[in-house]
Amino acid sequence: MLHYRLFKEINDLFASGRDEQARRLLMEVQSRSIALHDEVNLLQTRLKTLEEAMRLSCNLFRRNGLYWLKAQDINLGPFCPHCYDHEGGLIRxxxxxxxxxxxxxxxVITPPTHFEGASDDTPRARIIPFAN
Ligand SMILES: [Zn+2]
Known part of the structure; x- marks a missing residue:
């Protein structure tokens, strides 16, 4: 925590001609400021991680025992219920x-008969050949 009384103390030291003491105190304030900046960066990173986890949990839903992720107009997945329930991991x-x-x-999960996209012959990706 930055102590604002130190600024007044530094000013008083300079005003009374004790420059070396003032410089040492100024270096201490600088060190505290750097530590505070590092703490703010860490907290911003944690906040961003929590916001992403919150957004993810709002768009995650369970259907037929499997997890799906709603992204715009499509449902992504299914994701492994064991991995999500035990470790919070979304493994497709x-x-x-x-x-x-x-x-x-x-x-290994046997999907229900009315499982959406259960067919193995559904193309997963379009293959684009290299140009000659
Ligand atoms: Zn799993």
Whole structure:
């Protein structure tokens, strides 16, 4: 914490000709100011992380035991319920032969029959060939 009384004390020391004492006190104020700046940066980072976690939790929902993330007009996912419930991690489940598999915790989930996008032959990405 920066003590504002130090500024007056520094001013008084300079005014009374005790420059060396004033400089030492000025260096102490500088050191405290740098520490305060570092603390503000740390708190800003923590606040940003908490805001992102809050925004994420507002857009995350559970359907049929799986987590989905609402992003604009589409639902992203599904994400592993085990990883999110135990570690808070959003790990996208991979589809394989009618099941969903977590690449992180290796949980295998059999999706319900009315599961959206359950088909394995759904293209995941468009492949753009390199130009010749
Ligand atoms: Zn998992």
């Amino acid at each position: 489940l991979e589809r394989s032969k009618g099941t969903l598999h977590c690449p992180y915790c290796h949980t």
